[in-house]
Amino acid sequence: MSDSTEKTTTGEQLLQFVTFTLNNEEYAVDILNVQEINRIAEITPAPNAPDHVEGVINLRGKVIPVINLRKKFGLEDKKRDETSRIIIIEIQEITNGLIVDAVSEVLRIPSSLIEAAPPMSSDIHANYIKGIAKLDGRLIILLDMNQLAGDTTST
Amino acid sequence: MSDESDEMEEIISEFITEAEESLDRIEPLFVELEQVGEDKEMLNDIFRSMHTIKGAAGFLGYQSIVDVAHTSESIMKKLRDGEISVSTDMMDVILQAVDMLRILLGHLKDHDGIEEDVSPLVRDLDTALVNAISARSDITPTALDEAPVSAEAPDAVPVEAPATIDPFAAAAAEIEAIDADEPKGPSMSDDALEAALEAAQAMRDAETSTVEEIKHDIPAAIKVDPPENAQAPLIAKATVEKAPKPKDKPQNLRVDVERIDKVMDLAGEVVLVRNRLLNISNYFDQKYANDPQTEILTETVSFLDRVTSDMQLAVMRMRMQPINKVLSKFPRFVRDMSASLSKDVELEIQGEGTEVDKTVIENIGDPLTHILRNSIDHGLESTEDRLAKGKPAKGTVKINIFQKGNQVVIEISDDGKGIDIENLKRLAVQKGIMTSEEVKNLTDDAATDIIFMPGFSTKEVATELSGRGVGMDVVKTNISSLNGYVEITTEKNVGSTFRICIPLTLAIIQALMVEVSGLKYAIPLSPIEETLKVSKDQIENITGQNVIVIRDKVCPLFELNTLLGLNYNGDKSSNSDYKHLIVISMGEKRFCIAVDKLVGQEEVVIKQLKGIDTTSSYVLGATITGDGKVVFILDVGAMSRNLLGSSKT
8 A cells, every 4th residue: 555645735645546437437446456558459258258258368478367347347348449448457466457448547536535435226336336536526436456356256 | 573583484494395305315215224124324324314304303493303303313323333123113113203203394384383292102212222222132231221311312402593504504514523423433422422513513603713713612512521531522623624515515406486487487478579579580581581681680580599499498497306206205105005915015116317397296196106006906916826826926016207209108017917807897887887888899908998987996895005996087187187198008917007198398288279260279189089070961960969970989079169158250160061070088088079170280388377267168278379369278178077977878
């Protein structure tokens, strides 16, 4: 945690997130989980894999699985375009790629602006949401990477 | 603070490894001792190993290890000095001591904090020693008196010494000291020895001291021992001269396996980069053939090509270890087994220096033990039967290991009764493993494979050692998991040979590249029996299952794209009138996989898949081809298990 947290002048914690869009909504993951962000490479489809596992890619000699976040969250799939990216995340010593519509920026969010996820029944499985950040009128969904990782290995 | 405990942790783990290695090394010696009688060199070797373990354990404060090692050491010392002689009873109890040391080391390794009560064992060892001494008719009364004393003598190993000293170096110094005293050995008392040891210890503690200073210190170290004073300085001097030259040993480095695997991974990546560079340089060679720079490029790349191949080989060799690591426990195993079965068995081992991949070392032990057990229990006849047949009373089991091409071959042969094939067939039918129809069609070679079928045991009465027929099918599974295979040749009353073939390395396998629905897959070459091209109308359908008749045998057929859940592009392949079939044979099971295209044979580097559940996806791993694409390697073993079920119908 030490690297991604800073203090504001008022002594408040600043958390760093990588934000991306999916179906015109903004999402964020803890920057410490993000290893790198790549353009879409050639994806080899994995046999008998769950629908949301798009396949595997060759990341400098390592074979890593790629997850289609749209499918994972039950959103309608979209054709990949110029802005599509694969976010390489490492959680619990397993490296995964996440396909997203576009990567926006690195954001510093004061912890006071983060609220617990409101109880709601959205398309997205509420399990994956760690909280919601309100920033200049934007609503950013913070994802719980540990939940996501546990999911990809067991299904 | 944490640094210090890390360091201690490292010292302890080093102690465990080295102690286990010493035990591995000396265990076969005990068995040899029993066979060839007293060999001074061997006794000395065992004595030193025990002493080293005792010294290091004492340094680290592991009292139970010290107790066991110390009593064993006393026995070895008496044996070495010819005061007592080797007997089976004594060997039994010493081997028990070796077992106990292993258990104690195991507890240390697991950090489970379990304490073993070693006092009964120590008592047994003492009793064995006393018995052996009184068994000697020419024994002098003084030697008798001495025995219990030496068994209880407190050890001089300084537990409170600074933790930064390598306990083995300290122990080694002690041993050098003992070596030094050897010529005058018999005339020296234990006390004088201790004094010399302390002197050596003092010298190690004070690394900066000159020899002169140490010499000066020695009288102080030995003043505990006034009666022997005259002799001690001489000995101590010898120690000083002898201790500081541990140079001419082979230079070995203990390296974490993870680091070697990392280098191996990186070497694999360099290979991929090289492959891409080769493609690029070919392109330039064709397009700019006249440019002198192109020539330089091609030359450079071909140099890189050679270096990379050499590097890959060198890295692979780093993971290779002599197979002796596995074999060293077998002399003891055979000894125990022949004793409990009352069969006289001789074990011959050849080629124990052959090097194989670390993974093979880790996984080959159990299968080999099973086969060895089977050969001794089922293969070799009882002594009476052997004599009746005019064979030597002593049965022989040979283990022969050699390298053949890029495979390692392990042959285990016995000169026993051979496998009765008719009896095998009869039992297979009787136990419902096969029908009498099936059995009739079996060739003799195929029939021997019945042994490897689950739930089969040829011995009417299960013995304690060979179990109840579980085991031999495990042998086959274990060896298949190493991408190897096992076969049996047998001749009645002459003996049987189990031949295991395993690829030298597991990181690279030979694979057949196939294409289905526009995607490439790799199938390990070893279980592939043949490939066929058949026209569609040759495929028949029986009760919903596609089958094909190959040389009068019906073989179930599966479409690879259905197996892998690939639906798209499916109609493209069905347009073709022909299918390529790959006939897979896993043990007794045979089946065909239909693919669109055979691409060719390739050597592939296996990459593990992390983060994808492969238990039901028929995927073994993945590999990266020369153009940087990921290709899945298929798990035909899982296919055979899932599609054909575990029991034959």
